[in-house]
Amino acid sequence: MSVRKLLTDVLHLDLLAGLWQTARFSMSRKATVEYPEKRLEPAPRFRGMFGFSEERCTTCRACERACPIKIIHIESHLEDVEVDGKKRRKPVLDRYDIDVKRCMFCGLCEEACPTKPKAVWLTTKTYELATYERDMALYFTKERLQSWEGVVAYEGVVPPAAGQTPEDLGGKGGKE
Amino acid sequence: MTNPWVAFVLVPMIKIVVILGTVVLATAYMSFFERRLVGFLQIRLGPNRVGWFGVLQPIADALKLFAKEDIVPSRVEKIVYLSGPVLIIVPSLVVFSVIPFGPPTTLFGLLPEPIAPFVTDINISVLFVMGVSSFGIYGIILGGWASNNKFSLMGGLRSAAQLISYEVPMGFAVVAVLLMAGSLSLVDIIEAQRQAHVWFVFPGIVAFFIYFVCGIAETNRNPFDLPEAEAELVGGFHTEYSGMKFAFYFLAEYANMILISSMATVLFFGGWLRPFPSWGWLSFLDVVPPFLWFVAKVAGFLYCYIWFRGTFPRVRFDQLMALGWKVFIPVSLANLMVIGAVIVLLGGGR
Numbered sequence: 001m002s003v004r005k006l007l008t009d010v011l012h013l014d015l016l017a018g019l020w021q022t023a024r025f026s027m028s029r030k031a032t033v034e035y036p037e038k039r040l041e042p043a044p045r046f047r048g049m050f051g052f053s054e055e056r057c058t059t060c061r062a063c064e065r066a067c068p069i070k071i072i073h074i075e076s077h078l079e080d081v082e083v084d085g086k087k088r089r090k091p092v093l094d095r096y097d098i099d100v101k102r103c104m105f106c107g108l109c110e111e112a113c114p115t116k117p118k119a120v121w122l123t124t125k126t127y128e129l130a131t132y133e134r135d136m137a138l139y140f141t142k143e144r145l146q147s148w149e150g151v152v153a154y155e156g157v158v159p160p161a162a163g164q165t166p167e168d169l170g171g172k173g174g175k176e
Numbered sequence: 177m178t179n180p181w182v183a184f185v186l187v188p189m190i191k192i193v194v195i196l197g198t199v200v201l202a203t204a205y206m207s208f209f210e211r212r213l214v215g216f217l218q219i220r221l222g223p224n225r226v227g228w229f230g231v232l233q234p235i236a237d238a239l240k241l242f243a244k245e246d247i248v249p250s251r252v253e254k255i256v257y258l259s260g261p262v263l264i265i266v267p268s269l270v271v272f273s274v275i276p277f278g279p280p281t282t283l284f285g286l287l288p289e290p291i292a293p294f295v296t297d298i299n300i301s302v303l304f305v306m307g308v309s310s311f312g313i314y315g316i317i318l319g320g321w322a323s324n325n326k327f328s329l330m331g332g333l334r335s336a337a338q339l340i341s342y343e344v345p346m347g348f349a350v351v352a353v354l355l356m357a358g359s360l361s362l363v364d365i366i367e368a369q370r371q372a373h374v375w376f377v378f379p380g381i382v383a384f385f386i387y388f389v390c391g392i393a394e395t396n397r398n399p400f401d402l403p404e405a406e407a408e409l410v411g412g413f414h415t416e417y418s419g420m421k422f423a424f425y426f427l428a429e430y431a432n433m434i435l436i437s438s439m440a441t442v443l444f445f446g447g448w449l450r451p452f453p454s455w456g457w458l459s460f461l462d463v464v465p466p467f468l469w470f471v472a473k474v475a476g477f478l479y480c481y482i483w484f485r486g487t488f489p490r491v492r493f494d495q496l497m498a499l500g501w502k503v504f505i506p507v508s509l510a511n512l513m514v515i516g517a518v519i520v521l522l523g524g525g526r
Contacts, residue, residue, distance in 0.1 A: 015488070022487040026216040034221070 042127065047105055049126035050098055052145035056119035059091040063120050066112035071099040093142060100129070101138035191295050192273070199272050203430040204234035210430075210482050217486030244419035249324065252416065256322035261417065261424035264315025267308045268431040274301040275438045276363050278448045278467035293467065301362040302350060302443075306343075309394075309435060312428060313339045316396075316403065319425070320413035331412030334493065335403035338393060341497060345504035346390035352383040352508075352515045353443045366447035373454035377444040379518075382511040384444045386504055388477070391436035393500070395429060397481055399488035402496060437477035438470075445473050 007013045033040055042048060059076040075095040081088055110121050131137035208223070212230065215222025224230040248254065273295040280290035298304060313336065320332020353376050354360060357368035369375055377384045393400040404412030414425045441447055448466035452458055491499070 018487045019483060022217045022483065025219055026213070026486075028219060030216075030221050031219045032221040 046127075047107060047122045049122070049129060050100070050103075050140065050145050051121045052096065052098075052142060053117075053119050054093055054096070054142055054146060056115045056117065057093060057096065058115060058119070059093055060114060062112040062114055063109035066108045068106065068108060069102060069104070071102050072109060073097040073099075096142035096145070098140050098145065099138075100140050101134055187291065188295060191293075195272055195277075195295060196269065199269060199431060199434065200427065202434055203427050204238060206430045206434065206478060207237070207426070208234045209478075210485070213479070213482045214486045217483070238423070241420055241423040246420070247418045249416050252324050253322040256318050257416075258421075260315050260319025260322060261421045261428075262315070263318060264312045264428040265424040265431075267311040267315075268428040268435065271305050271308050271435055272431075272438075274298060274304055274362060275435070276366060276442065276447060277470055278465070281465075281467070297361055297363045299364075300360045302354065302360045302365075305362075305435070305439060306347065306350065309432065310339070310343060312432065315425075315428070316413045319417065320403075323413075323416035325416050327410045328413050328415045331403040331409050331415070334409075335396060335413060338396070338400065338402060338496060338500075341500035342390040342393040342504070345386050345500065345508040346394065348505070348508035348512050349380075349383040349387040349390065350443060352380050352512050355512075355515055355519055356380065362442050362447070366442060366449060369446045370449055370453050374452075375444065375446040375449070380444060380511075380515065382507065383515070384440070386508050386511070387444065388436075388440055388480075390500075390504065391440065392481065392484065393496070395432040395436055397429075397433065398485035399490050400496060401490060402493055405490060407490075433478060433481055434474065437474045437481070440477055441470060441473040 059074065061074055064070075064072045064074050073095060074093070076091045076093050078089045079092045081090045083090075105122060107122050110118055113120050129138070208230065211233070212222035212224075222230070223233045226232040226236045248257065274297065276292075276294045276297065278293045280292045282288075282290050316335045317332045320328040320330075320335070323329070353365065356372070356376050356379060357365040359365060359368065365376075392398075396403050403409075404414065406412075409415070414422055417425060446453065448470045450458065450461040450464070450466075450469055
């Protein structure tokens with residue numbers, strides 16, 4: 001029996017390794033972020049609260065149809081607008097409401113949106129959704145949906161050009 | 177101090193109030209330091225919001241527990257259920273009456289004659305401490321049984337088995353010190369360490385380790401906290417207790433930790449003595465009052481308690497029993513025989 005094995009089996013000196021480890025960790029930098037004072041910046045593709053752009057919306061209602069639990073409510077009417085001296089009938093949104101309290105953030109509305117950039121998107125980096133009332137505080141109208149500060153539209157995945165492989169785009173697959 | 181009313185009523189009353197207040201405050205702050213330190217060990221911050229660095233946290237906790245609804249579950253054995261917290265808090269506070277916190281002092285000349293900063297020094301202090309602190313187990317067993325809850329009962333049973341198993345090697349470890357000191361009085365044990373020119377931890381290193389590990393098991397602390405193993409027993413014996421009744425169990429646990437640390441300090445680390453009390457060239461350490469030496473040593477042991485909690489995983493119950501009966505009891509008995517033989521050979525038998 002070697003000396004090392006004797007020390008480990010009889011005196012349990014291996015416990016000291018654990019104590020040393022925790023003592024070192026107690027001196028190291030803490031992982032805690034003190035939330036209200038400091039915030040973590042979410043990742044670029046973080047799926048947060050809705051963003052919405054009335055300018056980009058064509059009132060095609062694709063998002064309303066795509067929503068699996070039907071919480072997007074859209075109403076619109078056609079209006080005669082003068083564009084470059086020509087009279088055109090253009091759809092105008094009356095109402096674009098999302099009942100966020102029931103939303104599961106599946107993102108199907110964003111996928112369905114045909115405009116480019118998307119008129120409705122989920123990557124606003126906003127996650128502070130706690131409210132004191134359930135019903136009205138989480139029922140968002142189009143004005144509320146457009147009021148996020150610094151919201152950036154998610155550009156979408158760039159489709160590969162002809163002849164490109166996933167490796168050229170830095171994605172996974174193929175050889176590492 | 178010729179007036180007997182002052183000597184036998186007023187002074188002890190003041191001492192009791194001061195020591196009781198200090199111990200209760202120390203237990204409350206012990207819980208705060210534990211939460212802070214365990215947080216540090218786990219790379220968290222711990223509670224730091226209430227007051228400056230969170231120092232008011234224990235007071236906020238106490239207020240919360242006071243304000244809580246006092247729930248007595250239906251179909252509990254009411255008298256036993258209500259007496260459980262009393263049975264555990266009273267012994268754990270009573271034992272502090274014999275802990276010697278320091279030598280007789282005049283409080284830097286404030287008092288006309290020196291007063292001992294402890295309630296009393298009885299000639300069977302060690303027996304008193306071990307007997308009374310073991311009495312606290314009744315609070316755990318009866319509380320666990322009376323709660324009419326299988327988890328509480330299991331916790332109480334485990335606690336009983338654990339306490340019985342670890343009381344024995346702990347007692348043998350203390351007997352080793354008694355052989356060296358030749359007295360059961362805690363003050364005399366400290367004096368013996370001064371006269372022996374050495375703390376008893378150096379000749380009694382084995383006894384010290386057995387004493388401290390058994391002390392951790394006695395106080396139901398990690399890694400021996402089987403009676404309140406939340407993974408399998410919810411809260412163990414205090415599952416059905418809430419509000420102030422839970423606070424009593426909580427306080428008693430921390431008071432017992434401070435007690436074990438104080439006893440380890442007195443028995444093995446020279447109580448209020450400075451390190452190496454006979455080395456003249458270390459006499460500059462005497463500027464630190466003896467009371468602070470005592471507090472510093474106790475704080476070191478309490479730090480170890482929390483450090484162990486943050487490091488070691490909980491042992492299994494059969495491992496716990498095997499450690500107690502197959503390792504500690506034989507080793508402590510052998511240690512006792514060796515120390516006794518050495519004392520007889522050195523001609524120290526009194």
